Amino acid sequence: MTRWGMVIDLDKCVACQSCTAACRMENNTPVAGKNQADMGRTILWNEVLPLANSESPDASEMLIPRPCMHCDDPPCVKVCPVQATYRTDEGVVLINYDRCIGCRFCTVACPFQVRYFNWFEPEWPEALKAHLNPDPEVAPRPRGVVEKCTFCVQRLRKARETAQAEGRPFSATDYVPACVETCTAHARYFGDLDDPNSLVSQLAASPRAFRLQEEMGTKPKVYYLKQG
Amino acid sequence: MTSIPSRESELERIVLAPLRRTSKQFYVVLAGLSLVVLLGAAALANQWRLGLGVTGLNRPVYWGVYITNFVFFIGISHAGTLISAILRVTQAEWRRPITRIAEAITFFALIIGMLQVWIDMGRPERIIFPFIFGRFQSPFLWDFTCVGVYFMSSMLYLYLPLVPDLARLRDRMTDAPRWRHWLYTVMSFGWHGNAEQHRRLEIAIGIMAIVIIPVAVSVHTVVSWIFGMTMQPMWHSTILGPYFVVGAIFSGIAMLFLFMTLLRRAWHLELWIGEKQYNYLGILLLVMSAFWGYFTLAEFLTTGYSTITNETAVFHAKLLGEYAPAFWAMVTANLVIPFAVLMRRQGRKPLGTFIAALSVIIGMWIERFLIVAPSLTRPSLGFMPAVYTPSLTEVAITAGSFALFALLFLLFFKVFPAISVWEVEEGQAVEAVRQKARELAHEGAQPALRS
Numbered sequence A: 001m002t003r004w005g006m007v008i009d010l011d012k013c014v015a016c017q018s019c020t021a022a023c024r025m026e027n028n029t030p031v032a033g034k035n036q037a038d039m040g041r042t043i044l045w046n047e048v049l050p051l052a053n054s055e056s057p058d059a060s061e062m063l064i065p066r067p068c069m070h071c072d073d074p075p076c077v078k079v080c081p082v083q084a085t086y087r088t089d090e091g092v093v094l095i096n097y098d099r100c101i102g103c104r105f106c107t108v109a110c111p112f113q114v115r116y117f118n119w120f121e122p123e124w125p126e127a128l129k130a131h132l133n134p135d136p137e138v139a140p141r142p143r144g145v146v147e148k149c150t151f152c153v154q155r156l157r158k159a160r161e162t163a164q165a166e167g168r169p170f171s172a173t174d175y176v177p178a179c180v181e182t183c184t185a186h187a188r189y190f191g192d193l194d195d196p197n198s199l200v201s202q203l204a205a206s207p208r209a210f211r212l213q214e215e216m217g218t219k220p221k222v223y224y225l226k227q228g
Numbered sequence B: 001m002t003s004i005p006s007r008e009s010e011l012e013r014i015v016l017a018p019l020r021r022t023s024k025q026f027y028v029v030l031a032g033l034s035l036v037v038l039l040g041a042a043a044l045a046n047q048w049r050l051g052l053g054v055t056g057l058n059r060p061v062y063w064g065v066y067i068t069n070f071v072f073f074i075g076i077s078h079a080g081t082l083i084s085a086i087l088r089v090t091q092a093e094w095r096r097p098i099t100r101i102a103e104a105i106t107f108f109a110l111i112i113g114m115l116q117v118w119i120d121m122g123r124p125e126r127i128i129f130p131f132i133f134g135r136f137q138s139p140f141l142w143d144f145t146c147v148g149v150y151f152m153s154s155m156l157y158l159y160l161p162l163v164p165d166l167a168r169l170r171d172r173m174t175d176a177p178r179w180r181h182w183l184y185t186v187m188s189f190g191w192h193g194n195a196e197q198h199r200r201l202e203i204a205i206g207i208m209a210i211v212i213i214p215v216a217v218s219v220h221t222v223v224s225w226i227f228g229m230t231m232q233p234m235w236h237s238t239i240l241g242p243y244f245v246v247g248a249i250f251s252g253i254a255m256l257f258l259f260m261t262l263l264r265r266a267w268h269l270e271l272w273i274g275e276k277q278y279n280y281l282g283i284l285l286l287v288m289s290a291f292w293g294y295f296t297l298a299e300f301l302t303t304g305y306s307t308i309t310n311e312t313a314v315f316h317a318k319l320l321g322e323y324a325p326a327f328w329a330m331v332t333a334n335l336v337i338p339f340a341v342l343m344r345r346q347g348r349k350p351l352g353t354f355i356a357a358l359s360v361i362i363g364m365w366i367e368r369f370l371i372v373a374p375s376l377t378r379p380s381l382g383f384m385p386a387v388y389t390p391s392l393t394e395v396a397i398t399a400g401s402f403a404l405f406a407l408l409f410l411l412f413f414k415v416f417p418a419i420s421v422w423e424v425e426e427g428q429a430v431e432a433v434r435q436k437a438r439e440l441a442h443e444g445a446q447p448a449l450r451s
């Protein structure tokens, strides 16, 4: 079975935040505006966060791009009272926006702060509105529901459809999320963690590899390669 | 109607008086409370129109005042049923005049508590979804289940002992407005007070009193597990279940004091709710305060002594950081003031207990808030600490909720008697028999002196 995962090489990452911008265009996340942003209400499925580097002696900061970890044992799924959050057979954690009641239990249960809530009806400046991704799977979410990184499932669907149309079997290398495709420093890798020959599974086994808050035991599927 | 004498006893006269006559003050209080409720309703309407953005909530402080209110009111609901059930089971005679008030608090606090969950939802129109698509692994589902069962059973537990009194109202209040007389007649379910009916009622109340105790404990335990089951710092703690239950009983007794004192004043029940109730219940409040202090110490010392960074960040925010004023206010309100007032017997009088109870209620609301908010401002994935300032909407809805709580309580006791008349009468009969027995024993022991 395919188990989608990501590897981010912090040595290569230049913290340009192209991934954040690409994600926003691909997934139609609304523009919060200055006031709301100051309140901490921006919706960025992929954020580059300054985290304290506990391993360096001068307590410097690391800049860490942080998508959803798509945990193999996701606490967000367990706590959802209406089964709106679920994990697919291929290990991607998704949200059913028609089902979510907006209780925000998942947002407080996720140890990685990757889940975002729609405080108001989503809004875009006119100029941006014209460039919304027309894919119905990423249609703007209504107010009052939770959303987060999906590993661009719509791209997975499209890749499958293309493979079928071309009459060839679907291969794991047919699809990458928008952030991986955009990354200016080629710091991101994406693929099947269960395939021992895939690049991601080999990088994930590297001695440089680590995951955020591994001690929480949620089994994240996003790996990082240590800086330096 | 064989069992009810044709002349009203003093007890009946006093207890039924406020049901018959309406004072000017009643209307003033009614208008005041309704106004605040309307204000809260308007704020809620606005929130539903625009979205939860009108609150002060943000990322990562996704929960705030509404969840605090939820925990607080579900806690208050332990006033009644648990206290009255425990006292009934242990046959504490002094409970008789206050059980009805306690049980009513439970019932209304549950309504307000459940309302808070709905207010907090991003999609209130999907309220039915948990019942259709429920995932039993989610502590919210545990809550829906336990609170639902508790609501049903406390409704029954409020209603059952009301039946004989309803029959009495049906027979005594023939001059009441038509709808009320009709209400009494329907609700009294053909009660005529014969021995068989009494026997059945006693059995039913006896069973309910025992069943309701574990249900009540389960309710506040699962409320705590909403927090305890996540891995947030200072939420993920095994003490949370019992800590919540202790806090619930603590705040519940305080609310009972508050309402019982107000109603006693307004409805002139001084003759029945008196020294005994204040003294014993005051001691109970003191004991719960000590328990609460002990649990708080255990929780904070264990956390503070450790060096787990996630946890100590929250610990410091509470004890020394931006939440320190609230924290120390809570300690003062929940420990210092109750002890200062209630330690002395003179303190366990209506005025003293009223002050102590008010202090505990404020303190316990702060306690609930300090459990919900600070942990969320210091998420384990450490980036910038967040701030949370409740908005006016949240203040208005909270004020409206408290006012609605008081309003429901007031209206209930305008229509139904505040004191369980038949139970107090029963208590008087028991007391008379005991007195007689004592006299007889006395006679038997000293025959020589009498002759």
Ligand code: SF4
Binding pocket: A068, A069, A070, A071, A074, A075, A076, A077, A093, A109, A110, A111, A112, A113, A114, A115, A148, A218
């Ligand atoms: S990172 Fe958070 S939202 Fe993503 S799967 Fe894990 S727990 Fe769920």
Ligand code: SF4
Binding pocket: A079, A080, A081, A082, A083, A084, A085, A095, A099, A100, A101, A102, A103, A104, A105, A106, A107, A145, A146
């Ligand atoms: S906010 Fe939505 S997705 Fe999250 S737990 Fe509640 S219902 Fe589930």
